[in-house]
Amino acid sequence: MSDQQDNVKDLEGKTALVTGGTKGIGKAIAARLLAAGATVIVTARNQPDEQNNPYHFIAADLSQTDDVEKVAAHINQNFGGVDILINNMGANTFPGGGFNTLTDDHWYKALEINLLSSVRLDRALLPAMLEKKSGVIVHISSTSGQFPIWESTMAYSAAKSALNSYSKSLADEAGPQGVRVVTVSPGLNKTEAMSSFLTELAKQAGITFEEMTQKLFDRVGGVPLGRMAEPAETAELVYFLASPKASYISGANYFIDGGNFPVVK
Template sequence: MSFDLDLNHRRALVTGGTKGVGAAVVTALVEAGVKVVTTARTVPSDTPGVHYVAADVTTVEGCAQVARDALAHLGGIDILVHVLGGSTAPGGGFAALDEDAWQKELNLNLMPAVRLDRALVPSMLAQRTGVIVHVTSIQRELPLPESTTAYAAAKAALSTYSKALSKEVAPKGVRVVRVSPGWVETEASVHLAERIAKQAGTDYEGGKQLIMNSLGGIPLGRPAKPREVADLIAFVVSPRAGSITGTEYVIDGGTVPTV
């Protein structure tokens, strides 16, 4: 049996598509024949099959610009993948998180999805077909009080919002799925492990082990690769997953210790 995902000529918007998981998602979709628009603060050199929009999607204006450009370039949207996320909050627990830190985490991890969905889902409803993927995080279940309280709370809000949206739009032909990664070995994660390793007087592998220990261990023994997360996303947006909606797929190497 062929495992062709049947995505040829589909039209997709991917946020945060120049680094890490986002870049891997863009590559996976382009390889499957999808026409892709993605966002970046700075537009890189042209990549065949990809149209870049230079915009700051943590703002209302940036999201509006991306939505307009994506619809104009693609003529419609079949797939919407919200990868953008991360944390700029300081460590130090709840007391270190002021109003500005909380707002930044929400504007990075929750509001871009809310704003872009609001702008683009009506076009999916009009054509009675479409798929939305919200990339959440296992941190919503396993927050690290020292460093990820605000990020985890924002991702939890994204997950709840995603479930509500799925219940509203599934009867009208639009699927909504969550993908929840654990630790992924992105460029940023590599830099983090290198910094921790230097501080601890160990090598890169030692730094990785320290991060895994902070998460309570990863039974698989390693972080996920960006392409592994991207391949899962490519599957769930494909017709092969046509009856999947309203659920969350965890890809964490077994990190979450509960059922």
Template structure:
């Protein structure tokens, strides 16, 4: 059972892999034997330069730089995990979102996957195998109208795109799956909980409770840990999941209340 998951010799790209669930995924894939290249706008001082490329994936130029680095560093790719994403949109509902805000959300949450897949997936098809993971969000089915309308819409678009891609390339040996996290207890979410706690005069656990209530509650009573998301991704990219394609796996502690 020690080798239940073995990625020895696999070449993997993980975008947005310097913090949170992205960093946990990079660490786990490497632990399982994969050669991993990861990306972010800048390299943290704690991260070795080997296996990292600095690029802004919200731009076409940044995506090209990463695609070129995949060839130069890995010589091709077997696994792509599109982890990069996020939102900087202001609160205030749909009326607060102008064209600039909408474009920014699409540039970060949809187009990096589209642009990188356009280059990397044909290479996977040519070699007859590969796995692509698009990390979406439960916000695509559970948007928060005050602040996540554009983010949720971008993630919904990513999910629809992923499904279409899976139907096109799965018959050619390339699996495409989606992972849909809920609230993950990352460094950023810890800071948010601490800020909310300070504003409400409570402690960190009270701040977490505020966030959970805003989501309608989390039945298991806590957010997911980054390594728990990484565990799911590692299984899906492994040969243990060889017949899984075209579907979406929600990891949210039961947050989404519908079937």
């Protein structure tokens, strides 16, 4: 990101919520929106590592209905709602090995974390946007929603695919009332979560981390740009979609995957 880009304050006066905003892609998104002048609220289950960070932090597990209600009540009371909602929370913490390794509890948790957390937060915060006839919701999905890997992402991919469909439906409903809804589907990102995921897969397969990383690149068909994305690169796209620059964009799903996806979308 250039200094010139960083100095554009086109989100001044806007309030943004970034879920899962203390690490990885979420942390990068929060930083980018803050740089653009927004007041930024972040949620996560645990306190951020930095002691004096510039965000408003709310501790919450958004896979739990009570915590969603707590977050929404706090935001509505203290900020009067949000102008930008980034539903970034999501995780693939389920065992690899395919269909027979996944229990009902794994499936329920996959949906709670990767779909229903967004649905519930939208339900709580969207009405105020509709009343103002303005606002932006960005759902952070994954290329896994369209390109599942059965041996490692089956439940996660199914939940993200459901999120993609839901996001498009919500865009069609909310658009005529002035609220834009878009989806961003990152590919492989260089995050702590990705490192932990690859470490666990390598352990299960009895191979090294480096071998597992190459195996994943091969499994997804290769990445033409030859590397994982930096979280800041994904955050730049999210910022653009949340900004006035993208005022005519709604209902679309943007892939940011280094050219990995094998078809024209």
